[in-house]
Amino acid sequence: GAVVSQHPSRVICKSGTSVKIECRSLDFQATTMFWYRQFPKKSLMLMATSNEGSKATYEQGVEKDKFLINHASLTLSTLTVTSAHPEDSSFYICSARVEGGVEQYFGPGTRLTVT
Amino acid sequence: QKEVEQNSGPLSVPEGAIASLNCTYSDRGSQSFFWYRQYSGKSPELIMFIYSNGDKEDGRFTAQLNKASQYVSLLIRDSQPSDSATYLCAVKGSWGKLQFGAGTQVVVTP
Numbered sequence: 495g496a497v498v499s500q501h502p503s504r505v506i507c508k509s510g511t512s513v514k515i516e517c518r519s520l521d522f523q524a525t526t527m528f529w530y531r532q533f534p535k536k537s538l539m540l541m542a543t544s545n546e547g548s549k550a551t552y553e554q555g556v557e558k559d560k561f562l563i564n565h566a567s568l569t570l571s572t573l574t575v576t577s578a579h580p581e582d583s584s585f586y587i588c589s590a591r592v593e594g595g596v597e598q599y600f601g602p603g604t605r606l607t608v609t
Numbered sequence: 610q611k612e613v614e615q616n617s618g619p620l621s622v623p624e625g626a627i628a629s630l631n632c633t634y635s636d637r638g639s640q641s642f643f644w645y646r647q648y649s650g651k652s653p654e655l656i657m658f659i660y661s662n663g664d665k666e667d668g669r670f671t672a673q674l675n676k677a678s679q680y681v682s683l684l685i686r687d688s689q690p691s692d693s694a695t696y697l698c699a700v701k702g703s704w705g706k707l708q709f710g711a712g713t714q715v716v717v718t719p
Binding site: 528536537538540543585587596597598599600601602603605 | 641643645650651652653654655658697701706707709710711712
C-alpha cells in the first residue's frame with residue numbers, strides 16, 4: 495500500500511515553456527501532498543504543501559506564480575512550472591501523507607531539464 | 610545552525626558489518642523522526658519511523674531516539690552491497706513540517 499506515482503518521470507523542455515507534473519496517490523486518499531525539489535548531492539527542499547480543495551502553502555522564497563500547484567482531488571496534485579528557465583532544471587519529487595497518519599510516501603520523482 | 614544535521618560521509622562499511630548513522634536536530638518540540646533511503650537518481654523510500662525514546666527494530670534496521678540529547682540514529686545490521694545508498698534523516702518539527710538532513714552516503718564494500 496501507500497503508492498505514489500508521478501508523471502512524467504523525465505521531461506526536457508525549451509526555455510520559456512511550461513511543464514506540468516502530476517502526482518497521484520494510487521491506493522489511498524491524500525488530503526495533503528508535498529512538493530520538493532532536489533539538486534544534485536543536496537537534500538530535499540520543500541517547495542509547497544498542497545491541500546485538497548484549498549490554496550497551496552508555499553515556502554519562503556518559492557514563487558507561487560512560477561510554480562503553480564493544484565490539488566483538485568484527494569488523489570491528484572499537479573505542479574506546473576511556468577516559463578521555465580535552465581535554472582529550474584532539477585529533480586522534482588512529490589509526497590503524500592496518509593490521512594490520519596504522519597509518515598510521508600514519495601513518488602518516483604520527475605527530472606526536469608530546461609534547455 | 611541547520612535544523613537537521615547528518616555527517617555527509619561517505620561511510621564505508623564492510624559487507625556483513627553494522628553501519629551506524631547519526632542525526633541531530635535543533636527543534637526540541639519535534640515529535641516524529643524518520644529514516645529514508647535514497648538510491649542515486651531515485652526518490653526517497655521510507656525505512657522506518659520512531660516516536661518514543663529508545664529503540665525500534667524492523668528487520669535489519671534499528672532506529673534509536675534520545676529526545677533529551679536531540680539525537681536519532683539508525684543501525685543497519687549485516688550490511689549488504691544493496692544497502693549502499695544515501696540515508697536521509699527527517700524530523701517532523703513543532704510546526705508540522707518534515708525537515709530533512711543532507712543525508713549520509715553509505716558504501717558497503719564486498
